[in-house]
Amino acid sequence: MASVFRGKTLWELSAALLYYFIMTLTQKDLENVLELACLEVPQQEKNLYLDQLQKILDDMERLNQIDLREISPTSYTHEQETFLREDRVVYPSDLNCENNAPEWDSGFFRVPKILEE
Amino acid sequence: MKEIQKDLFFKSAIELSRLLREGQLTCTSLLDAFYAQIEQVDSSIKAFLRLEKNRAYEEADTINTRFQKGDALPPLAGIPIALKDNICVQNSQTTCGSKILENYISPYNATLVNKLKSHSLIPIGKTNMDEFAMGSSTENSAFYPTRNPWNSDYVPGGSSGGSCAAVAIGEAPLAIGSDTGGSIRQPASFCGVVGMKPTYGRVSRYGLVAFASSLDQMGPISRTVEDTAHLLNVICGHDPHDSTSSPASVPDFTAALHRGVQGLKIGVPSELFNESIQSKVKASLEQGLNRLKEGGATWEVIPLPVVEYAVPTYYIIAPAEASANLARFDGVRYGYRNKEAQTLKNMMKQSRGKGFGREVQRRIILGTYALSSGYYDAYYLKAQKVRTLIKEAFQKAFAKYDVIITPTSPTLPFRFGEHTQDPLSMYLADIATIPVNLAGLPALSIPCGFAKGLPIGMQLIGKAFDEETLLAAGHWFQTVTNFHKQTPNVISIGKKIKHQNSTLNK
Numbered sequence: 001m002a003s004v005f006r007g008k009t010l011w012e013l014s015a016a017l018l019y020y021f022i023m024t025l026t027q028k029d030l031e032n033v034l035e036l037a038c039l040e041v042p043q044q045e046k047n048l049y050l051d052q053l054q055k056i057l058d059d060m061e062r063l064n065q066i067d068l069r070e071i072s073p074t075s076y077t078h079e080q081e082t083f084l085r086e087d088r089v090v091y092p093s094d095l096n097c098e099n100n101a102p103e104w105d106s107g108f109f110r111v112p113k114i115l116e117e
Numbered sequence: 118m119k120e121i122q123k124d125l126f127f128k129s130a131i132e133l134s135r136l137l138r139e140g141q142l143t144c145t146s147l148l149d150a151f152y153a154q155i156e157q158v159d160s161s162i163k164a165f166l167r168l169e170k171n172r173a174y175e176e177a178d179t180i181n182t183r184f185q186k187g188d189a190l191p192p193l194a195g196i197p198i199a200l201k202d203n204i205c206v207q208n209s210q211t212t213c214g215s216k217i218l219e220n221y222i223s224p225y226n227a228t229l230v231n232k233l234k235s236h237s238l239i240p241i242g243k244t245n246m247d248e249f250a251m252g253s254s255t256e257n258s259a260f261y262p263t264r265n266p267w268n269s270d271y272v273p274g275g276s277s278g279g280s281c282a283a284v285a286i287g288e289a290p291l292a293i294g295s296d297t298g299g300s301i302r303q304p305a306s307f308c309g310v311v312g313m314k315p316t317y318g319r320v321s322r323y324g325l326v327a328f329a330s331s332l333d334q335m336g337p338i339s340r341t342v343e344d345t346a347h348l349l350n351v352i353c354g355h356d357p358h359d360s361t362s363s364p365a366s367v368p369d370f371t372a373a374l375h376r377g378v379q380g381l382k383i384g385v386p387s388e389l390f391n392e393s394i395q396s397k398v399k400a401s402l403e404q405g406l407n408r409l410k411e412g413g414a415t416w417e418v419i420p421l422p423v424v425e426y427a428v429p430t431y432y433i434i435a436p437a438e439a440s441a442n443l444a445r446f447d448g449v450r451y452g453y454r455n456k457e458a459q460t461l462k463n464m465m466k467q468s469r470g471k472g473f474g475r476e477v478q479r480r481i482i483l484g485t486y487a488l489s490s491g492y493y494d495a496y497y498l499k500a501q502k503v504r505t506l507i508k509e510a511f512q513k514a515f516a517k518y519d520v521i522i523t524p525t526s527p528t529l530p531f532r533f534g535e536h537t538q539d540p541l542s543m544y545l546a547d548i549a550t551i552p553v554n555l556a557g558l559p560a561l562s563i564p565c566g567f568a569k570g571l572p573i574g575m576q577l578i579g580k581a582f583d584e585e586t587l588l589a590a591g592h593w594f595q596t597v598t599n600f601h602k603q604t605p606n607v608i609s610i611g612k613k614i615k616h617q618n619s620t621l622n623k
Contacts (some may be wrong), residue, residue, distance in 0.1 A: 038444075049482060052541070063430065067501065
């Protein structure tokens with residue numbers, strides 16, 4: 001373990017320590033993300049995901065080797081002007097809502113109660 | 118007719134087109150032949166999720182009549198084509214290989230489908246895929262895995278494994294796949310067929326179920342590069358329904374086919390041409406490069422170190438975009454709903470929990486985490502910056518070279534289950550294809566060898582909107598080699614499969 005720290009500057013050690021705390025996915029983090037992602041999964045799956053996701057996040061640590069201070073981000077590779085298209089009316093009946101909806105009632109999507117007691 | 122049918126399945130689309138025009142075949146007899154082949158082999162390969170026989174025969178009748186009348190029809194008129202099941206066809210199921218969309222009926226056609234129809238191609242069915250195109254083996258399909266036609270112990274690659282396997286085994290002369298990180302090229306390589314991801318923006322994404330919107334692109338799968346050029350002519354072009362669709366003019370891609378490779382300058386990234394590449398793959402690639410040299414091209418190994426960062430960059434950006442795109446599957450308007458839930462919130466959570474498979478859930482979690490408060494800068498913003506570096510590195514390389522060549526996959530096809538317990542190992546296998554999507558470039562995978570009876574693919578990467586150079590080089594390569602003419606042994610597959618099915622089901 002000590003060999004990991006050998007030859008590192010104080011700055012590098014601090015950065016590594018900070019990274020450890022930020023990048024370690026805890027059970028609490030996972031619960032929070034599952035809530036944000038609106039996903040319910042059994043505990044057994046959570047344990048599996050926690051293990052697998054940590055390995056993936058550890059691999060992402062490689063990106064810290066690059067100096068990105070002067071680099072601007074890319075969202076889309078080819079910049080182009082936006083364009084408009086002609087307006088066309090689309091009716092709900094064109095969208096096959098009735099057949100695709102899990103529950104459809106008189107022109108509305110029916111869902112379970114929205115407010116919890 | 119019977120004589121023709123025997124080797125019909127492995128003819129190129131352009132050869133079939135000639136037979137149609139000469140009156141040696143009708144569109145209907147062509148459909149009969151391909152559906153008969155599907156009947157014979159698909160219970161073993163499982164390339165298709167669904168067939169669209171009634172519609173296909175109706176369209177064949179119409180096109181037959183037009184042929185008989187002597188109408189001038191487009192080059193691929195009457196040719197059957199298979200579509201990946203994340204492409205919307207009006208009034209037809211589009212499942213994305215997912216339980217959550219098992220019963221979804223699309224209300225409209227993808228722009229690509231309209232283009233196929235206006236060129237009189239005949240969609241024959243929908244092919245299997247990794248759920249929501251997330252995977253490299255087609256093992257993540259919610260329905261069943263597809264098998265590699267060359268050896269059914271091995272995966273066909275993914276996520277467009279169904280489309281590539283269908284072409285390889287002669288169930289369809291052409292197919293369409295989608296490619297977000299290699300999902301056309303890697304299965305094309307594993308199945309020994311030609312697969313192309315066009316430049317981002319070349320093909321409209323309207324009607325392609327979104328996975329990662331800044332990376333997704335549909336493209337052709339075929340036996341020959343010539344067929345690829347013809348199919349590109351059909352599917353490319355600006356579409357006002359897709360705000361990222363490029364207004365760039367579309368050339369006649371077939372005009373570039375006979376340019377040859379004289380004077381072509383090729384760069385080979387050392388990071389994808391070292392000991393990390395399986396020796397047999399590297400040897401085949403080197404032979405391929407030397408073949409191109411005999412045609413007048415030059416090649417040299419170049420440094421492109423930033424490609425080594427492509428996989429972690431991709432696995433931040435793609436899941437982040439996916440987590441947003443897949444938020445729409447909530448059990449309210451379409452798709453699977455857990456009807457036992459008592460409240461709206463629980464209904465959504467449980468529908469998504471039960472409707473999505475493991476790989477999709479993993480990526481939604483990863484993407485949500487990367488975008489969540491406090492982690493955005495550490496992951497998503499950082500990945501977008503590395504994306505800039507990857508794009509610039511390719512631009513710099515293309516200032517000196519016409520084409521960058523790599524193996525499509527660093528390894529031969531792998532066995533079922535080999536990577537399923539360790540997703541990261543599966544992700545790392547995409548190292549050669551992912552940088553291309555991050556940079557928005559076109560790339561072509563063509564067969565360049567075999568080892569242990571399994572195909573090997575060579576990836577040609579081009580400048581943005583320069584598909585023509587890739588097609589010229591790929592076509593020249595196919596005129597001097599026979600790898601693309603090899604076909605899997607259809608009869609031996611059926612014999613092996615009974616035993617394997619029982620093993621796989623366990």
